[in-house]
Amino acid sequence: MKTRDDVLRKRLFILLVAVPLASQASVVDEQLASYQASGAGPFSAQKGEQLWQQEVVSEKDGRTRSCTTCHGNDLRSSGKHAKTGKAIEPLSPSVNAERLSSAKKIRKWFKRNCKWTWGRECTPQEKGDFLSFIRSQ
Ligand code: HEC
Numbered sequence: 465m466k467t468r469d470d471v472l473r474k475r476l477f478i479l480l481v482a483v484p485l486a487s488q489a490s491v492v493d494e495q496l497a498s499y500q501a502s503g504a505g506p507f508s509a510q511k512g513e514q515l516w517q518q519e520v521v522s523e524k525d526g527r528t529r530s531c532t533t534c535h536g537n538d539l540r541s542s543g544k545h546a547k548t549g550k551a552i553e554p555l556s557p558s559v560n561a562e563r564l565s566s567a568k569k570i571r572k573w574f575k576r577n578c579k580w581t582w583g584r585e586c587t588p589q590e591k592g593d594f595l596s597f598i599r600s601q
Pocket residue numbers: 516530531532533534535545546547552553555562563564565566569570573574577578580581582594
């Protein structure tokens with residue numbers, strides 16, 4: 465028998481889990497579509513993971529940098545900012561529902577992080593691969 469509690473629980477689930485997941489999916493899908501519109505694709509989570517590890521020697525300090533320098537290898541765990549030492553919440557949307565839910569944030573951080581890590585902006589292909597990887601984690 466369905467109790468009132470069951471019904472409430474179901475509503476809460478939809479509100480807290482299903483709705484945020486759906487909005488995350490559509491934000492990512494919109495970004496992917498915009499990269500495709502500029503000629504990129506298809507995108508690969510596996511390629512994204514390789515890029516995630518890819519190390520580049522910085523022209524600024526001669527040290528090796530990659531996305532893992534601040535975010536780590538495990539996207540479900542917190543990272544640590546290489547410059548400030550501050551904790552960075554996990555990037556994986558499966559443990560952090562706020563991730564990949566805002567196109568503005570995605571654009572801002574791709575710009576900043578690609579420049580800091582690789583000394584240049586990421587291409588639409590690279591961004592698509594990154595998003596496919598991050599959302600699969
Ligand atoms: C110098 C440290 C640093 C490096 C290296 C770095 N990031 Fe970040 N990244 C951050 C910080 C700080 C934030 C925002 C922190 C927050 O929202 O908690 C962030 C946020 C992001 C976000 C936003 C996610 C969201 O929706 O909230 C994405 C995507 C991202 N980074 C991808 C990358 C990629 C791809 C690389 C490698 C090319 C990379 N980052 C390298 C520090 C870094």
